[in-house]
Amino acid sequence: MRPSLPLWLGLAGTVIVLDQVTKACIVAAFRLHEALPLTSFFDLVFVFNPGAAFSFLRDAGGWQKWLFVALAFVISAWLIGMLRQHARERLLPTALALILGGALGNVVDRLRYDAVVDFLDFHWAGVHFPAFNVADSAISVGVALMLWQQFMHKDGS
Numbered sequence: 001m002r003p004s005l006p007l008w009l010g011l012a013g014t015v016i017v018l019d020q021v022t023k024a025c026i027v028a029a030f031r032l033h034e035a036l037p038l039t040s041f042f043d044l045v046f047v048f049n050p051g052a053a054f055s056f057l058r059d060a061g062g063w064q065k066w067l068f069v070a071l072a073f074v075i076s077a078w079l080i081g082m083l084r085q086h087a088r089e090r091l092l093p094t095a096l097a098l099i100l101g102g103a104l105g106n107v108v109d110r111l112r113y114d115a116v117v118d119f120l121d122f123h124w125a126g127v128h129f130p131a132f133n134v135a136d137s138a139i140s141v142g143v144a145l146m147l148w149q150q151f152m153h154k155d156g157s
Helices: 005-029 063-085 091-113 134-152
Strands: 035-037 042-049 116-124
Touching (some): 005 063, 005 134, 091 134
Antiparallel strands (some): 042 116
């Protein structure tokens, strides 16, 4: 059986569900800015990020919410078009579905909270990487797979 569009949309949907379930658990279990150290280099923490990656435009005054929502919808439409075009492949549509699910998972937060819930906090020697979430992770893995496909597997399979 060859992969098809419903499979890839299902993967994107699974990312959205996992993202939202993990965020709901954090919101229910933590107070804002509360942290739970789990290892010497990793904490669970509850923060809101009104900006984009690495808190880009965090202090822009609120208009950035609608910019990021609109951008996510435009990119999502493009990703769905790409998924349709490449539905019978494996690597590229996996990447596209992960990016789609991550983008839409974060849109849910922007519409619900006016910011994105972040909770994964890695740190080393007192330096903290910006907190992130399951959606961000899916986007990052999707982009890495897309780059891998572009550089190593020109045929997309």
